[in-house]
Amino acid sequence: MSDAVIWTIIFAAGLGTFALRLSFIQAVGRRGMPEWLRRPLRYVPAAVLSALVVPGILLGGEAPFDPARVTAGVVAALVAWRTRGTIYVLAAGMGTLWLLTAVLR
Known part of the structure; x- marks a missing residue:
């Protein structure tokens, strides 16, 4: 072309x-x-966010099911439920992911 x-x-x-x-x-x-x-x-923002985040958590790792990503996603969801603070959610999720990736690999 x-x-x-x-x-x-x-x-x-x-x-x-x-x-x-x-x-x-x-x-x-x-x-x-x-x-x-x-x-x-x-409900559109929550549905779009879920459609973007869930495949990244479940299918985004090296294997089809990466326990570090799933655990970090669960921790982030629990922190979001308890605090409703974006910074806390990001810190908890990424901190958990980095820690588990360093420990498990």
């Missing part, structure tokens, strides 16, 4: 993405969202 074709595809994809987002903002922006649609949208 030539450079012109690649740039045309990139520009078209960007324009299409912009058009989709703008159409939603234009359609809903002035009227507001109905409650029946707003209620399930509250």
